[in-house]
Amino acid sequence: MSFTKGLSAFPITPMNANGRVDTPALQRLVAPLAAAKVDSIGLLGSTGSYPFLTRDERRRATDAAIGEVNGRVPVLVGIGALRLDEVIHLARDAKAAGAAAGLLAPVSYTPLTESEVFELFRAVAGECGLPLVIYDNFATTHFKFTPELIGRIARIPGVVAVKGTAPEASAAADHLAQMRKAVPAGFSVGYAGDWNSMETLLAGGDAWYCVAAGLFPNSCLAIARAAQAGDADEARKLNAAMQPLWDLFKQHSSLRVVYAAADIMGITDAKPPRPVLPLSDASQDKVAAVLKELKLS
Amino acid sequence: MSFTKGLSAFPITPMNANGRVDTPALQRLVAPLAAAKVDSIGLLGSTGSYPFLTRDERRRATDAAIGEVNGRVPVLVGIGALRLDEVIHLARDAKAAGAAAGLLAPVSYTPLTESEVFELFRAVAGECGLPLVIYDNFATTHFKFTPELIGRIARIPGVVAVKGTAPEASAAADHLAQMRKAVPAGFSVGYAGDWNSMETLLAGGDAWYCVAAGLFPNSCLAIARAAQAGDADEARKLNAAMQPLWDLFKQHSSLRVVYAAADIMGITDAKPPRPVLPLSDASQDKVAAVLKELKLS
Numbered sequence: 001m002s003f004t005k006g007l008s009a010f011p012i013t014p015m016n017a018n019g020r021v022d023t024p025a026l027q028r029l030v031a032p033l034a035a036a037k038v039d040s041i042g043l044l045g046s047t048g049s050y051p052f053l054t055r056d057e058r059r060r061a062t063d064a065a066i067g068e069v070n071g072r073v074p075v076l077v078g079i080g081a082l083r084l085d086e087v088i089h090l091a092r093d094a095k096a097a098g099a100a101a102g103l104l105a106p107v108s109y110t111p112l113t114e115s116e117v118f119e120l121f122r123a124v125a126g127e128c129g130l131p132l133v134i135y136d137n138f139a140t141t142h143f144k145f146t147p148e149l150i151g152r153i154a155r156i157p158g159v160v161a162v163k164g165t166a167p168e169a170s171a172a173a174d175h176l177a178q179m180r181k182a183v184p185a186g187f188s189v190g191y192a193g194d195w196n197s198m199e200t201l202l203a204g205g206d207a208w209y210c211v212a213a214g215l216f217p218n219s220c221l222a223i224a225r226a227a228q229a230g231d232a233d234e235a236r237k238l239n240a241a242m243q244p245l246w247d248l249f250k251q252h253s254s255l256r257v258v259y260a261a262a263d264i265m266g267i268t269d270a271k272p273p274r275p276v277l278p279l280s281d282a283s284q285d286k287v288a289a290v291l292k293e294l295k296l297s
Numbered sequence: 298m299s300f301t302k303g304l305s306a307f308p309i310t311p312m313n314a315n316g317r318v319d320t321p322a323l324q325r326l327v328a329p330l331a332a333a334k335v336d337s338i339g340l341l342g343s344t345g346s347y348p349f350l351t352r353d354e355r356r357r358a359t360d361a362a363i364g365e366v367n368g369r370v371p372v373l374v375g376i377g378a379l380r381l382d383e384v385i386h387l388a389r390d391a392k393a394a395g396a397a398a399g400l401l402a403p404v405s406y407t408p409l410t411e412s413e414v415f416e417l418f419r420a421v422a423g424e425c426g427l428p429l430v431i432y433d434n435f436a437t438t439h440f441k442f443t444p445e446l447i448g449r450i451a452r453i454p455g456v457v458a459v460k461g462t463a464p465e466a467s468a469a470a471d472h473l474a475q476m477r478k479a480v481p482a483g484f485s486v487g488y489a490g491d492w493n494s495m496e497t498l499l500a501g502g503d504a505w506y507c508v509a510a511g512l513f514p515n516s517c518l519a520i521a522r523a524a525q526a527g528d529a530d531e532a533r534k535l536n537a538a539m540q541p542l543w544d545l546f547k548q549h550s551s552l553r554v555v556y557a558a559a560d561i562m563g564i565t566d567a568k569p570p571r572p573v574l575p576l577s578d579a580s581q582d583k584v585a586a587v588l589k590e591l592k593l594s
Contacts, residue, residue, distance in 0.1 A: 018382055051406040052380055083349055084571035085315055109348040109404070109437050110552055110573050120572040140406050142439050255407055274381035275417040276407050 003074035003100040004133065004161035004188035005206050006039030007224040009213035012258055013048040013061050014270030021057045023064035025268040029214065030065045034072040036217035039207070041069060042103065044078035046140050047211045047255055051080065051107055052273040055089060062097040074100035076133060080107045084120060088127045095130040101160065105135035106143045114149050125158035134162040137192065151182035161188035163209045166196035173203040194254060195246035198239040201227035211254040212245060215261055216296040244290045252279055260287045300371035300397040301430065301458035301485035302503050303336030304521040306510035309555055310345040310358050311567030318354045320361035322565040326511065327362045331369040333514035336504070338366060339400065341375035343437050344508045344552055348377065348404055349570040352386060359394040371397035373430060377404045381417060385424045392427040398457065402432035403440045411446050422455035431459040434489065448479035458485035460506045463493035470500040491551060492543035495536040498524035508551040509542060512558055513593040541587045549576055557584045 011033065014025040033041050043065050044050040044058055053061070066075050079090040079102040091102050104124060106117045125132050134153055136145045150162055162183070167175045179189045190207025191200040197208040201224060213220035219242070226235035248257045256272060260279045263269045264287060271278050279287065308330065311322040330338050340362050341347040341355055350358065355374075363372050376387040376399040388399050401421060403414045422429055431450055433442045447459055459480065464472045476486045487504025488497040494505040498521060510517035516539070523532035545554045553569060557576045560566045561584060568575050576584065 019380060046407070049407075082570075083316060106572065107406070108572075110343070110346075110550065110569075111436060112572055113574070116572045116574050119574060123571075139408060253407065272407075273379075274420075275403070275405075275409055275413045277410070277413050277416065 003040045003076065004190065006208070006228065007213055007221055008040040008042045008076065008190070008207055008209045009033045009038040009217050009220070010042040010045040010047040010209060010211050011214035012255075012262060012270070013044060013050075013053065014262075014268040015049070015053065015057070015273065016270070017274065019053055019057060019273065021053065021061045021064070022268065022270060023060060025270060026061055026064055027068040028267055029262070030068050033214070033217050034069045036221060038073060038213055038217050038221060040074045040076055040100065041065070042076045042078075042209055045103060045209070046078075046137060047214060047258060048078060049255075049273050050078035051082075055086065055093065058090060059093050059097070062094060062099065066098045076101045076103050078103045078105070078135070079124070079130075080105040080135065082107050082109060084123055087120070087124050091124055091128040091130050095128055099130065101131040101133050103133045103135045103163065105137055105141050107141055108143055112143055114146070117143060118149065118152060121153045121159060122156050125156045129158070131160045132158055134159060136162060136164045138165060147178050147182035150179070154183040154187050161190060161207070163207070164189070164191050166191035166193040166200050169196055169199040172196070172199040172205075176200060176203045176205055194249055198223055198227055198235055202230075202232055202235055211249070211258055212242070215258055215265065218297040219294075242294065245294060245296070248287060248290060252283060257287055260284045261291060264288050264291060300337045300373065301487065303505070303525065304510055304518055305337040305339045305373065305487070305504055305506045306330045306335040306514050306517070307339040307342040307344040307506060307508050308511035309552075309559060309567070310341060310347075310350065311559075311565040312346070312350065312354070312570065313567070314571065316350055316354055316570065318350065318358045318361070319565065319567060320357060322567060323358055323361050324365040325564055326559070327365050330511070330514050331366045333518060335370060335510055335514050335518065337371045337373055337397065338362070339373045339375075339506055342400060342506070343375075343434060344511060344555060345375060346552075346570050347375035348379075352383065352390065355387060356390050356394070359391060359396065363395045373398045373400050375400045375402075375432070376421070376427075377402040377432065379404050379406060381420055384417070384421050388421055388425040388427050392425055396427065398428040398430050400430045400432045400460065402434055402438050404438055405440055409440055411443075414440060415446065415449060418450045418456060419453050422453045426455070428457045429455055431456060433459060433461045435462065444475050444479035447476065451480040451484050458487060458504070460504070461486070461488050463488035463490040463497050466493055466496040469493070469496040469502075473497060473500045473502055491546055495520055495524055495532055499527070499529055499532055508546070508555060509539070512555055512562065515594040516591075539591065542591060542593070545584060545587060549580060554584055557581045558588060561585050561588055
């Protein structure tokens with residue numbers, strides 16, 4: 001599946017304090033991603049604050065972004081929600097809007113069992129022709145996938161990829177080998193977590209689901225292309241140059257940092273959805289200094 | 298505040314697969330709680346699956362339950378949601394319906410900082426005359442409150458109580474002493490987690506926020522009254538008799554067990570909201586056996 005290979009760029013979803021999406025601002029964010037020819041766009045990911053948006057707003061965002069991209073790049077759309085019936089509605093909406101796949105995280109309040117998560121994927125994959133990407137993000141869902149469970153879900157027809165969380169660089173190859181053993185041949189194994197992801201591509205991972213690429217597609221494509229070509233020296237050099245940005249992501253979360261960056265860059269002054277707060281003025285100054293220093297594009 | 302003392306009973310909120318609340322079934326659940334004279338009812342708590350319900354359905358549930366209780370017992374209502382604006386709407390709805398207080402948990406997807414949680418409470422307390430209970434439940438919110446943060450939030454006007462998670466029995470007195478040091482004099486400190494809560498009452502805790510009391514108010518009142526009277530032998534004897542139920546709660550979560558119990562008791566055959574699944578037939582048989590053995594009421 002070409003839409004689960006390479007660099008996937010995850011933009012924010014600008015919205016006002018009432019959760020209304022600013023669709024022109026969203027289009028200003030996705031247009032340069034399509035122009036830069038990232039391999040896919042990850043709309044309404046965690047960076048896109050999907051759980052904070054109603055079904056109507058998610059549909060508005062999806063329609064606006066897919067309209068802007070206009071077939072140039074496949075668009076993956078986050079379809080996670082707390083309720084199964086809502087997930088199914090969102091999957092149908094995404095499919096109708098022309099999404100290439102749905103990103104499905106086991107969003108939870110009541111902690112879920114392994115059976116519940118397996119049955120969630122089975123119910124959604126069976127209800128709708130939309131290919132599904134397993135969205136494994138412990139920091140937000142607090143559900144711990146085992147490789148064995150991912151292997152079982154990967155065998156449900158219609159489930160095509162896993163988006164895991166990149167381990168520390170030194171563990172990338174081992175982690176990927178463990179995942180490859182768990183999933184069927186040809187199943188896409190990709191990673192998120194910008195500061196550790198480059199090494200997973202070098203180790204042979206299929207995709208980098210990347211927050212920074214939602215604002216800096218060219219800078220991230222340069223790293224990804226070097227890693228995909230097996231040019232470890234170049235990939236590591238380019239990635240090391242991004243370290244000041246990765247450090248900010250680790251310190252404040254990538255979400256809060258990219259909101260500040262989008263504002264500094266003049267794209268949108270939208271704030272993260274409260275209770276999440278914007279960075280302090282002092283931290284925003286640091287983001288501005290790093291953007292200036294790195295000359296990202 | 299009398300509504301933050303003693304035994305607070307937390308019923309389930311029966312709903313169908315589309316998230317529509319069965320208000321007659323909810324009234325069948327709350328009527329015996331009012332009749333038993335529990336000290337308060339905790340509507341739309343975690344056991345009441347509040348995050349799985351829309352604002353409209355939460356309003357329907359609140360109106361139906363408060364109507365049924367008809368002033369006999371104060372009703373606390375869960376007002377947590379992922380978005381601040383939604384929490385404020387829910388607080389106003391609860392106040393308009395006649396709730397005695399709002400239970401506010403820092404529901405999160407993006408992990409929240411201490412400042413964000415403090416500002417959440419300040420914004421909600423300032424927007425609406427509804428007294429607030431700090432709902433500290435790490436297992437569902439994954440936000441870790443420090444005693445210091447609870448102490449700061451406890452000083453926001455309108456915040457009247459904390460509902461913590463009961464520590465192991467041997468740590469109850471130390472935990473309570475630490476909390477008392479953090480909060481102002483007279484601030485209510487209560488606990489949830491049925492299998493450990495009795496010891497917190499014995500240690501001088503103000504309230505037991507109790508799932509089992511949502512179905513078995515008299516059995517739980519007997520334990521609570523003995524503990525409140527300082528009769529440790531009697532309280533421990535009665536609590537120890539409940540151990541088979543506490544063991545099921547620990548094994549399967551209290552939520553899944555009380556859904557099965559309400560069905561076995563003929564009150565409602567509503568299922569937990571999917572992706573949460575009902576207990577297996579074998580586990581339901583165990584619940585039935587425990588209910589039969591314990592003769593709860």
